Amino acid sequence: MERASETKKLVKTYGEGRTKVEALKAIDLSVNKGELLAIMGPSGSGKTTLLMILGLVTAPSEGQLILDGDNIYNGSTRDLQRLRREKIGFIFQFSNLIPFLTAEENISLPMDLIGTAGGKAHSRAVELLDYLEVTGRAGELPERLSGGERQRVAIARALARHDSGGRTDRISGYRPRSQRDASVAQGEQRARHGNFGSDSRRAHDRRG
Numbered sequence: 001m002e003r004a005s006e007t008k009k010l011v012k013t014y015g016e017g018r019t020k021v022e023a024l025k026a027i028d029l030s031v032n033k034g035e036l037l038a039i040m041g042p043s044g045s046g047k048t049t050l051l052m053i054l055g056l057v058t059a060p061s062e063g064q065l066i067l068d069g070d071n072i073y074n075g076s077t078r079d080l081q082r083l084r085r086e087k088i089g090f091i092f093q094f095s096n097l098i099p100f101l102t103a104e105e106n107i108s109l110p111m112d113l114i115g116t117a118g119g120k121a122h123s124r125a126v127e128l129l130d131y132l133e134v135t136g137r138a139g140e141l142p143e144r145l146s147g148g149e150r151q152r153v154a155i156a157r158a159l160a161r162h163d164s165g166g167r168t169d170r171i172s173g174y175r176p177r178s179q180r181d182a183s184v185a186q187g188e189q190r191a192r193h194g195n196f197g198s199d200s201r202r203a204h205d206r207r208g
Contacts, residue, residue, distance in 0.1 A: 003069075004033040005054065010063035012049050023049040026063070055088050056080045085113050089158030095150040097142040103153045104129065104138040107160050114161065121160075128156035 010027040013020055023046045031037050039047050052058040053065060056072065065072045067087065072080070089110070097106045104125045111121040129135045132152040134145075142150055 002033045004031050004035070004067070006030045006066040007054075008064040008066070010050075010053065010065065011061045012046070012053065012058070013061045024053075024060070055090060056084050085110070086161070089161065091154050091158045095142070095147075095154040097150055097153060097157075099142050102139050102141060103134065103145065103149075106142070106153055107156045110157060110160050116161075124160055125156070128159060129153075132156055 007027050007029045010024055010029070011022070012024040013022050015021055027050065029037075029050075039050060041047055049058065053060050056067075059073050067083070072083065097103075098109070101109065104122070107125040107128060108121040111124060112118075116124075126135070126138070129138050132155060134149050134152050134156075137145055137149055137153075142153070145153065
């Protein structure tokens with residue numbers, strides 16, 4: 001299976017001397033395309049730190065992150081910004097939708113930023129809204145959406161660009177009402193065909 005990202009001896013430390021904290025200790029991790037990885041562990045075990053490094057937000061203190069075959073933390077900050085725009089989708093604990101954009105505009109925005117043609121961005125947004133059963137809310141502002149609807153729009157935004165991977169931090173699971181029994185299987189099938197980002201099931205519990 002094709003490799004999406006990989007870490008080699010990843011280390012992240014904060015502070016120095018007696019206040020030094022080792023958030024990550026020599027993490028070796030590989031994620032294949034079409035795979036969902038759940039990182040579980042107690043509070044303070046480094047889960048969010050690892051997600052921030054994988055999401056190109058925070059640089060590691062030591063080690064390598066390889067994304068689509070490229071060693072990432074050798075380039076400039078501008079390179080990281082471009083890679084985040086083109087390859088990474090985030091689903092936050094809270095939806096973080098832009099309040100003055102409609103649901104459809106929130107989903108289309110990442111595609112607009114990388115130059116996707118307006119018609120194609122619109123079609124992709126509509127496709128995702130339909131899949132997540134919020135088509136009828138496409139023209140609504142976030143304040144007029146329920147919490148679950150905002151979460152679904154945030155998921156659609158993260159998947160909009162066919163990115164190499166999505167990153168989520170403490171997001172609760174959602175399955176459309178009419179697909180509760182089949183949603184995981186459908187997601188895995190779509191992921192294998194490259195349609196909706198990474199979605200498979202493998203879990204790592206990194207405790208201590």
